[in-house]
Every structure is written in C-alpha cells, then in structure tokens.
Amino acid sequence: MLEIIANTSTISKVVLVILAIFSVRSLGITLHKWWTFRRVKKQSESFLEVFRRSSKFSEVQAVCESLKDSPLVGLFQAGYAELTAQLRQQTPPPDPAAGANPRPPAVRPTLKSLAGVDRALMRASVVEVNKLEKHIGFLATTAAITPFIGLFGTVVGIMIAFQDIAQSGSTNLGVVSRPIADALVATASGLVAAIPAVYFYNMLSQRVKIFASEMDDFAMEFLNIAERNFT
Numbered sequence: 001m002l003e004i005i006a007n008t009s010t011i012s013k014v015v016l017v018i019l020a021i022f023s024v025r026s027l028g029i030t031l032h033k034w035w036t037f038r039r040v041k042k043q044s045e046s047f048l049e050v051f052r053r054s055s056k057f058s059e060v061q062a063v064c065e066s067l068k069d070s071p072l073v074g075l076f077q078a079g080y081a082e083l084t085a086q087l088r089q090q091t092p093p094p095d096p097a098a099g100a101n102p103r104p105p106a107v108r109p110t111l112k113s114l115a116g117v118d119r120a121l122m123r124a125s126v127v128e129v130n131k132l133e134k135h136i137g138f139l140a141t142t143a144a145i146t147p148f149i150g151l152f153g154t155v156v157g158i159m160i161a162f163q164d165i166a167q168s169g170s171t172n173l174g175v176v177s178r179p180i181a182d183a184l185v186a187t188a189s190g191l192v193a194a195i196p197a198v199y200f201y202n203m204l205s206q207r208v209k210i211f212a213s214e215m216d217d218f219a220m221e222f223l224n225i226a227e228r229n230f231t
Helices: 002-006 010-053 057-063 071-089 114-133 136-168 173-230
Strands: none
Touching: 010 057, 010 071, 010 136, 010 173, 057 071, 071 114, 071 173, 114 173, 136 173
16 A cells, blocks of 8 residues: 555645545544543533532632533523623612611612523523534535545546556556556545544534533523522
C-alpha cells in the first residue's frame, strides 16, 4: 500500500492529502467531543444532586462555578438572574419619613411574569445546545464530501490508465495496473474518511439530543419550584 501511494500521480497525492486532513480533523473533533460530553454528563449529575438537595437557590448558585461545564448550570443561572431581577423590582424603596432605620412591612415576594423566566430558560437552552453542537457539523461535511473527493481521484486514475493505453497501444495489465491501483486507493480513502464520520456524527448528535432533553426536564423543574414559591 505504501509503495502504491509513493508511486501515485501528483493529483492522486493531493487527493489523498485532502482526505487525510478531513479524516484527522474528524477524529480530533470526535475525541474532543467524547471527552467533553463525558465531563458534561458527570458535572450535570453532580449539579442535579446539589440542586435537588438545596433549599435555596443561593446555595445552588455557590457551586455553579465549579460545575460550569454542565449546560444545566447555564440554564439555572439564566433563570436565577431573571427571577432575582423580577423580585428586586418589587422591593419597596425606604421611606424617609420612617426615620433612620425604616422597616418596611414584610411582603411575600411574587413573580411579575413566570413566562419571562420561561423565556430566559429557553434562550439559555438554545445557547447551551449550540455550544454542545459546535464542530459536530464538520463530521457531517466530511461524510458528505469525502466520497466525492475520492471519486475525483478515481476518475483521474482511470483517465491516466486510458492515456497509458493510448500511448502504449496495448491493454496489457502491466500498463494499466498502476493508474487503476491509484484509482482504487482514492476510492478506498474516501470511504475510510466518510464512514467513521457518519457513525460518530450520529452518535454525537444523539448525545446532544439527550442533553437537550435533560435541559427541558430541568427547565420544567425550575419553573415548578419558581411557581410554587413565588406566585
């Protein structure tokens, strides 16, 4: 195989180099995403444990920095920020007539708009899904175009074979074996780049869908708590 590649035409070598670049980058993206998703899953499990154990959102906020790789942290911080903003708007200003230490009557805080919190969670969910999907599209691109790049190398090899036949006036196997081998190597290289890219793209996309489903569940859980305590 190495001998065939070493003796290929310049165009075939260019094709093989392009396919190698696509293949190596696809493998790098796959390994990076696999490691990232593993860390995301672990931190999400830890965050959910803290979230469900805590009695106050402020306690959950304190651990967010150490679990920032989890997309659930982004959702929580967006919902918590919107929740805090709405509750602060309802805090009455101090009354100057009440003296140096005014004591406003205690009022149970209520949300002005639960839908506003829901929209904040939805925006954060879109942002987090986009982060998870970053670079995965390159795998789909690799799967789509590398077979055609390999096919281009195949066509070039066959054209060279016909040219050699025309120049030698013979269809002897020794005349056409090298360019035909070049063509087959290009075809195989295109498939070697495309097939793993298809598999890993589907695998990673499925993982993103699972994370998105977990974010939807968490958003509903957050809204239930907010509605129960602040409406």
